[in-house]
Amino acid sequence: MxxxxxxxxxxxxxxxxxxxxxxxxxxxxxxxxxxxxxxxxxxxxxxxxxxxxxxxxxxxxxxxxxxxxxxxxxxxxxxxxxxxxxxxxxxxxxxxxxxxxxxxxxxxxxxxxxxxxxxxxxxxxxxxxxxxxxxxxLPPKREVVKATAGDEALLHVRLKQVTLEKLDRLKNLRAHKNPKMAYADLIDDMCEYMLKKLDPMAKHSAEAKFAAPIKGPHIRGPSSNPRHIPSRLKRQIWQRDQGQCTYADPTTGRRCDSRHLLQIDHIHPVCLGGPATEKNLRLLCHAHHRLRDG
Ligand SMILES: [Zn+2]
Incomplete structure (x- = not known):
């Protein structure tokens, strides 16, 4: 050159x-x-x-x-x-x-x-x-998730010593079920347990399978608080909206795919007489809930 x-x-x-x-x-x-x-x-x-x-x-x-x-x-x-x-x-x-x-x-x-x-x-x-x-x-050590072959992933996290001790205690408690339990098996067990407790969609499926019809003297009467949403209705909304924000761009129709910090929103606001009904309720992520209020 x-x-x-x-x-x-x-x-x-x-x-x-x-x-x-x-x-x-x-x-x-x-x-x-x-x-x-x-x-x-x-x-x-x-x-x-x-x-x-x-x-x-x-x-x-x-x-x-x-x-x-x-x-x-x-x-x-x-x-x-x-x-x-x-x-x-x-x-x-x-x-x-x-x-x-x-x-x-x-x-x-x-x-x-x-x-x-x-x-x-x-x-x-x-x-x-x-x-x-x-x-x-110095930047905090980031948790790393890497895809591997097949249906597995590699998760690299830094734990406190006390957390590791808790995991070991849980492994010991679960040893009767699986004496050679690996941390990966334990994490899977913990996820199942927590999801049953916390995920409204999981609760809904379990309830639909096992719940007795709502009738009889033990039913709680309607709440006088207009903001109150009965637990079963909440779970229906979660199930119907598939645990995902329902905001959609009015022009393109693109639906927000966030599943983070979801909240149940009254389409017609409570302060204007909006009822707690399946038709008037929807899931919104925190950001779209704020956009609506802004
Ligand atoms: Zn959203």
Missing amino acids: NCTLHDSLHDETLKLVKEERRLTGLVIENLQKIQDANLHLKMGYSSLFEYAVKALGYSESCAYRRISAVKMARVLPEIKEKLNSGELNLTNLSMAQSFFSREKIDVPEQKSVLEKIENCSKRETEKILVREFGVRA
């Missing part, structure tokens, strides 16, 4: 990188506007992260870094300029942002740290954070 070609290729790449940073800045600004207008919620996504992954096609780590920048720019809008100039990059920014929010670091201190990590690599940023704040600045 001759010298002129070498130089022009380098110049062109430099221009592209500059443009790439400018575009990233614009994406972050747009994500901020989308969040302000709750557009991601209206489109049927339960969080900005879910929107960035499922609607924009970012990998989880790319989405996480961009959303960290959105959060940081709300507190310190000047970081947009620094991202644009390349003084800060998304990796060291998201590392700092995650630490700041975890440890509730105040804004002046955030500013001073950001100045120190300008033009730093990930490794250098980590060193600076540890120098300033000690080991608490």
